[in-house]
Amino acid sequence: MADISLLYPKGKEVSTMTLTEESINDLSVDYIVESLTKDIYEKNSIKKILTNLTCDIDVINYRADVFEDILNFPELRDGLVELLKKLEDLRELEKFNKDGDASSLWQLINRLREIDGYVLCITMLKNILNTIPIKSQGLLDLKQTIEDIYNNGGFDILKKDIDETMAKAQNLKSVTIGVNLDSVLKPKNAGVISLNNFEITNSGILKNFMGFTGSKEELNSDEKVLSSHKLHPANPSLTRMKFGSAQQGANTNVHIDTSGSATGDDPLSQSLKKVVTDILKRMVKSIKATLQKYVNISGYSLVGLMPEIIFYIRFAELVDKMKEKNLPVCKPLAVPDDRVAYGEDIYNIKLAIKRTKGEEFDIIGNDITFDDEQRIYVMTGPNRGGKTTFTQAVGHCFLLAQAGIYVPATKFNYSPVDNIYTHFPADENDTVDLGRLGEESKRLSDIFKVATDKSLLLLNESLATTNVAEGVFIAKDVIKAMAYLGVRSVFNTHMHELAHHLDEYNSDDSYRSKVQSLVTGMKDGHRSFKCEIAPPQGVSYAKDIAEKYGVTYDQIKKNIDNR
Structure with missing residues (x-):
């Protein structure tokens, strides 16, 4: 996918001259771009392409043919708009994966989501390009590349592996954490009690805590519950926490969000992050074993098409309005x-x-x-x-x-x-x-x-x-x-x-x-x-x-x- 571009033919060396700031201003480039979109990422993408001028006739005609296809086939444009939404998810995931503080578990889960997004985008592109009589060399080359990937014997195995592994990962809905408290109810250390395939639905932690301590008979005196789990010291910064805040409590329930949202950055959540990662070793090992077979597959290679698709679509929309x-x-x-x-x-x-x-x-x-x-x-x-x-x-x-x-x-x-x-x-x-x-x-x-x-x-x-x-x-x-x-x-x-x-x-x-x-x-x-x-x-x-x-x-x- 890295060699596919809708701006440059295969094997063409990228050579452009950038407009001067004076020319950009005098030709009202910003006004033109503003009329196409209000999205900052899209505006920057369009402006960059528009102001980097090529005088290579082969490149120019290649682009003109791609644009004509996108202009002439509204259904192609509609399909590419839907594809852009999926590529945007991949782009956001790429930014998250650059977070050096993310734990190995979160990186692994998002690597799984990346390949899942890659599979989805390849499938979408195949369906889009196979239903429309495109003529441009750029889109025909893209179609052939997608066909080659999709028809490769390994792609079906990839889809099957990712579907099964994603289902396994998404089956994890919550983790129950046990937190030991000192005499003044400050967290000392913590360990994972159980992995759950259901979401925790009980009400607030303070209410939960007070319910457990409402009578002596309701307190759990069985120390074996944590005997097989490694306890991790609490973060020292927890001593500054206020009693009753959402970061502390007994039998604390932590929900692992597999939708891609970042984990909580509060002190207890940070100290428990390693606990969760350690206890999920078997799950991590399983995911790793699956993903190691696909080390060369990257959904981010498809993200590189985003600025080019946006560029053509937004100008096609303007040309349609001019025709009207x-x-x-x-x-x-x-x-x-x-x-x-x-x-x-x-x-x-x-x-x-x-x-x-x-x-x-x-x-x-x-x-x-x-x-x-x-x-x-x-x-x-x-x-x-x-x-x-x-x-x-x-x-x-x-x-x-x-x-x-x-x-x-x-x-x-x-x-x-x-x-x-x-x-x-x-x-x-x-x-x-x-x-x-x-x-x-x-x-x-x-x-x-x-x-x-x-x-x-x-x-x-x-x-x-x-x-x-x-x-x-x-x-x-x-x-x-x-x-x-x-x-x-x-x-x-x-x-x-x-x-x-x-x-x-x-x-x-x-x-x-x-x-x-x-x-x-x-x-x-x-x-x-x-x-x-x-x-x-x-x-x-x-x-x-x-x-x-x-x-x-x-x-x-x-x-x-x-x-």
Whole structure:
């Protein structure tokens, strides 16, 4: 089981690049993950997978096929959800078994429960995968592995042994402990009187104690009852106990919980733990003899599938909700071509999440092309015209696609990126030492130290200082550097001048990426949120807005004259 993964094909070396904290924040990864689940373990699992980017096409396509199976077969998803509950039990058991203070008896019982859980999970997986026409290599490999285990001649023997041994262990319901008291009724030592196949049902210890001492005739004077049992000294800390507390009494009954709950940590329980373990030697020996045959069997190997199953299921649930809202989604196609991408009707998944939560608004899809004619876009447009939303959407498409998840688009074919670097406005608190321009320049420098021609760079209002001339000067060099390196990029900015120098950027034959102007438009005085390749419109946006609100000179003059 250790070699089975739903994220990586057999024999594939695990190789990923981790998103920077800036990229995680700028792409709103935490917001996306929060929308999928509220469980801390699940959130951490999903985020870890999502932010460790692979650009291996075989791995990406392997994941995409697994996700498609889980998305297309709700009954498969339902079965895996039930399996997750059993795997969660194993995960909790694994944490308990790491407790160094647990006695050998408890470790043995939980080892028995572990193998029992392993048998149950193997059986569940077999039943789940055999009833559904799965197609992905990942799930087919898992199915074959489970079949091999289940059909192995030793598996039936394992099930039989575990069933019998578990029944034997679970038949123990209670242990009766005898406690010797000193003259002031403090426990001196203790021994086990009997092992019982029934649960103790008598009422409180103090009432029990007082009942036995109610008359002299009811006191037991037979000393032989403990003659064959080893007595263990009481814990010295018991001298600090209050009389009548639940930790002391005569003929104390201790119930051994085989459900996995930890034993009591009170002083008397701790001192009696060894007593119980010693007296159960024959039972322990029997369990050990059974389990020693299965030293290489571990239910925890199955637990390793939990994060992967959770990852696919939670995203499948989100995609289902997006479909219910008639939002387009598609299976992305990873291609080996060099530094390309063709996306149709892409949109920001954050908008989709808001729609699935009941918010009503229109979502406008846009196309994007990265190829030899355009790999870097200088994007301009009005404030609140969708520039940042679009820039994020491009990053989301690559991020989800390379994780194997359907993307918010009608089509997305792409060659993978080796990482996504973002440069969004910094928190004002982070710019105290260097100033905003200095801080932003340093972050850009750090990006260029690690980015390659396979990287995606997303710049959002970068270098937007109060001194426009300074910002334009540095930004032009940044665009040239990106073109020389050969990256794919969207640089949205209010500095329209940057988009007026396409000839300067594209005339140098040493540059490996060509630069194009992309604008978000206005229609009838309203923001259309549609992007198109066009020269920057500059003051035309202001003209549209002025006409919409009636503040052009001609409109104002006319109103004055009419008064």
